[in-house]
Amino acid sequence: MDDHRFETREVHSHERRDPFGALMPPIYANSTYEYASPTETKAGFRYSRDAVPTRTALEESFANFEGGEHASAFASGMAAIDAVFTATLSAGDHVVAAENLYAETHDLLTDVYADYGVEMTHVPVTDTEAIRDAMREETALVYFESPTNPVLNVGDIAAAADVAHDGDAALAIDNTFASPYLQRPLELGADVVVESLTKYQCGHSDAIAGAVATNDTEIAEDVEYVQYRRGGIPSPFDCFLVVRGMKTLSSRMDRHCENARRVVDALVANEHVTEVYYPGLESHENHDVAARQMDDYGAMIAFELEGDVDTVTEFAAGLDVITLAESLGGVESLVEVPATMTHQDLSSEALAAAGIPETLVRLSIGTEHHADLVADIEGAIAAAFE
Ligand SMILES: Cc1ncc(COP(=O)(O)O)c(C=O)c1O
Structure with missing residues (x-):
């Protein structure tokens, strides 16, 4: 399916696992799964914070849309963004972030992560040289939305990826305003893409969810670690609504x-x-x-x-x-x-x-x-x- 155009892939981007052949992933309203033996699950699922077939379908679709090998879904865009920060930052690290960010992302960095010893420099993302000038030895992450919320600044993702990689930092892009139909940051060189699925992917203002995709196995493992430990997962019902939206x-x-x-x-x-x-x-x-x-x-x-x-x-x-x-x-x-x-x-x-x-x-x-x-x-x- 990967060689097909976006419009074809969006309809067929997740595996069909339902034993009755249901086309859409059913809402598995279920917390735990039967094991075949103490060391073997019956069908790959064991506990719903870990994985649910409805959520797995959403993660497969998101990975497909964004051109990522790995994807993890979260209870909101903010929970997904938080997982990116936890996966890529440690105490003493520095972040170069857009001066123009969704307010809660701004607060998360300047309040919560500042308390954990993470420093931040705000730059205009329209100016790649400003990103380069703000880079420090300790810079671990360059982060921005493109286009930005709410004044629609556009950062050059490929150029920012070069700058971040020159400084051994990761580039993460919030792709919420564009959606992967219009822009795929991983193809442009970003290491991580994060999105509020609440918006275009769901498309019907009836669910809150978020997701992260990446081709970096280490970052993917850290994001999955956070997903399972912090437990900020979307409900199967919300996953169902988002998967339904993604198909159109x-x-x-x-x-x-x-x-x-x-x-x-x-x-x-x-x-x-x-x-x-x-x-x-x-x-x-x-x-x-x-x-x-x-x-x-x-x-x-x-x-x-x-x-x-x-x-x-x-x-x-x-x-x-x-x-x-x-x-x-x-x-x-x-x-x-x-x-x-x-x-x-x-x-x-x-x-x-x-x-x-x-x-x-x-x-x-x-x-x-x-x-x-x-x-x-x-x-x-x-x-x-x-
Ligand atoms: C660009 C952007 N990123 C992230 C979020 C947070 O998403 P959620 O409301 O799903 O947590 C929003 C919400 O408006 C947003 O506009």
Whole structure:
């Protein structure tokens, strides 16, 4: 199956293990498995924190999508990210991370791992030389999202991999905003890819999960060690929902991207919009890098309106089709204000350092009809400026 195109592999990417021939991996709501003898399981499964057929199917699919030999699934994207940090870092190590990270990833590094004796330097990921300048003898990990949440910076993954490897460090990429249909960091040279499956892979806003994939056996073993010891595993039901979503990732993503293009065109043309952040725009700082390493530009857009926080509040209130909510990657379009919603835990200094103005608006463009989305946005902007 590996030689087939993504659209074929996504439908057939896990082994079918069900004894009755079920096409989809059933929800094995089960904690323990019968042994054939004290030294031999009956069918390879022994205890559900260790492995469950439903989760194994998800891990096989994720590994296939990302081009990784090994994959481990977790109860959330954050649990997966935490496993990457535990697997790659020890006390005294140094991390070079993007100045613009999902807020909880930022907090995990600056609060939790700082307490374990890990130091961090924030850099703009759009500048590979800044990554090189920040490298130290003790740097064990270079870590960033691409595109970044929420201002859609794009880092050059292949160039960052060279810099990390020159310094004997690993490069880990959070691929949540792109999804493996649009970008495969391992193929570009990253050592680890991590993703919130809650978003595009699940695609229907009905489950929380995360996963890590790698071709590095040592890192894979460490991640599996953390998965089993810390026990942050997804439930079989959530695995089932995510596997179901993964089978339609490419068709949804194509439509997400096409819709996003239409919305970006409308935003750029709107007289009240002062800034549009979208890697597909030729004016985007790293458009050329995005064009090289992504198959399309995704469906996350950020923008700024004239006016102040009240204008943004009025804009959000004026939307009808698009819902004011956190998260992204579902079939329904969402709008949010990062400074007071997803990134509310960041201090005003951290928000400024991450380049997140309080008036920034983030859109996750869904799969509704593009004309309805554009009309909704244009109508809400007009109402906010009436
Ligand atoms: C880029 C990115 N990484 C990781 C996460 C965390 O994922 P989860 O909510 O599944 O823990 C998020 C959540 O929004 C995210 O946007």
